[in-house]
Amino acid sequence: MTGQRSPKDFFRPLAVGAPEPLREVPARPSRAIHFFDPSNAKMAAKVPQMVGTVDVLLGNLEDAVKADNKEAARHGLVQIARDTANLGGGSGPTQLWTRINALDSPWVLDDLTTLVAEIGDQLDVVMVPKVQGAEDIHYVDRLLAQLEARAGLTRPILVHAILETARGVVNIEEICGASPRMQGLSLGPADLAADRRMKTTRVGGGHPGYVVREDPVLTSDNVETSQRRTYQQDLWHYTIARMVDACAMHGIYPYYGPFGDISDPVACEDQFRNAFLLGCVGTWTLHPSQIDIARRVFSPSVDDVRHARRVVAAMGDGTGAVMLDGKMEDDASLKQCLVMVELAEQLAGIDPELKEQYDAIEVDA
Ligand SMILES: CCC(=O)SCCNC(=O)CCNC(=O)[C@H](O)C(C)(C)COP(=O)(O)OP(=O)(O)OC[C@H]1O[C@@H](n2cnc3c(N)ncnc32)[C@H](O)[C@@H]1OP(=O)(O)O
Numbered sequence: 001m002t003g004q005r006s007p008k009d010f011f012r013p014l015a016v017g018a019p020e021p022l023r024e025v026p027a028r029p030s031r032a033i034h035f036f037d038p039s040n041a042k043m044a045a046k047v048p049q050m051v052g053t054v055d056v057l058l059g060n061l062e063d064a065v066k067a068d069n070k071e072a073a074r075h076g077l078v079q080i081a082r083d084t085a086n087l088g089g090g091s092g093p094t095q096l097w098t099r100i101n102a103l104d105s106p107w108v109l110d111d112l113t114t115l116v117a118e119i120g121d122q123l124d125v126v127m128v129p130k131v132q133g134a135e136d137i138h139y140v141d142r143l144l145a146q147l148e149a150r151a152g153l154t155r156p157i158l159v160h161a162i163l164e165t166a167r168g169v170v171n172i173e174e175i176c177g178a179s180p181r182m183q184g185l186s187l188g189p190a191d192l193a194a195d196r197r198m199k200t201t202r203v204g205g206g207h208p209g210y211v212v213r214e215d216p217v218l219t220s221d222n223v224e225t226s227q228r229r230t231y232q233q234d235l236w237h238y239t240i241a242r243m244v245d246a247c248a249m250h251g252i253y254p255y256y257g258p259f260g261d262i263s264d265p266v267a268c269e270d271q272f273r274n275a276f277l278l279g280c281v282g283t284w285t286l287h288p289s290q291i292d293i294a295r296r297v298f299s300p301s302v303d304d305v306r307h308a309r310r311v312v313a314a315m316g317d318g319t320g321a322v323m324l325d326g327k328m329e330d331d332a333s334l335k336q337c338l339v340m341v342e343l344a345e346q347l348a349g350i351d352p353e354l355k356e357q358y359d360a361i362e363v364d365a
């Protein structure tokens with residue numbers, strides 16, 4: 001593809017002395033990417049006690065941080081990273097991510113140069129907002145390599161793109177394949193709605209006007225018999241499905257993004273679950289009350305793990321077809337079950353409560 005590196009150069013470091021790019025993106029649990037504003041003293045004070053209780057802590061520098069607080073947020077993040085034990089750095093229970101300012105903003109260059117120099121060894125992933133195409137990833141890729149080399153880092157910092165422009169959606173495959181640093185994509189429903197000129201005013205979630213109405217049921221005299229019910233549809237289905245395919249094709253991870261109605265945990269849970277079922281591995285949490293919802297939704301249920309283990313056991317060498325509870329299982333349903341079993345194993349490795357629940361599962365033949 002035009003502008004892409006040739007296969008032989010794809011995994012070469014982009015600066016002398018920069019760490020070797022990874023061949024495979026590590027599958028680290030990231031059910032909740034928890035956003036905090038490092039310039040907000042109350043939020044910042046809560047961060048140390050959140051380590052170990054949430055998969056990812058993300059110091060947000062972009063939207064939702066007031067322009068006057070941009071520098072305080074950047075320096076606040078450096079301070080928090082330095083002062084908080086076991087935060088980020090490729091191992092440990094909680095990763096450290098940041099969302100930098102947009103690439104055309106007056107703040108982004110200082111965001112990257114400061115953060116990589118000061119806390120690059122702790123920073124696991126840099127989330128880049130409003131990514132339009134591969135050129136944005138190429139810019140960040142080269143700059144990160146130069147900064148990593150200067151800082152003497154031995155582990156590459158990964159890059160995550162937010163899909164929040166129409167052009168970004170159109171260019172989704174080239175964005176995912178633009179660099180071995182690409183870790184994943186998040187849906188940015190608020191900016192995406194604005195960029196598409198959708199007629200919504202919400203941050204993610206559904207809309208009562210986006211419905212399908214059932215057909216009229218008529219009597220023999222052509223009179224409608226009852227009220228026609230409507231069914232609310234998911235505004236984000238198309239975009240999330242595209243993200244899931246593009247990410248799976250490139251071996252990287254898709255995430256739902258923000259759900260802004262903090263006071264509606266039920267709808268939040270539904271939106272997160274739709275994304276989980278379609279293939280997303282996690283979501284953003286904007287308020288502490290959303291963390292448990294994300295953790296619950298993006299961890300396979302005990303019933304699903306029990307069923308998946310039963311199918312794996314019944315399928316023996318993994319070929320052929322068997323009947324379980326009146327349903328046919330074969331190589332393809334086995335592969336789905338293995339996704340569930342592997343995710344459960346991975347999560348049990350970092351979540352003692354889940355480990356206990358999964359370990360207690362008894363599988364009958
Ligand atoms: C729209 C597209 C996007 O870009 S979404 C991503 C950008 N937005 C964000 O990052 C928003 C992050 N969240 C927030 O700013 C706050 O949670 C908002 C939504 C403003 C609500 O804050 P507030 O009114 O203080 O809520 P509250 O009174 O219920 O808070 C209770 C205590 O919890 C704290 N808290 C709040 N949010 C967080 C958070 N994200 N991380 C850590 N702590 C948080 C509050 O400071 C408050 O603390 P305390 O009990 O007063 O000490």
Ligand SMILES: O=CC(=O)O
Binds near residue numbers: 191
């Ligand atoms: O940044 C997120 C969005 O929804 O916009």
Ligand SMILES: [Mg+2]
Binds near residue numbers: 063190
């Ligand atoms: Mg946005």
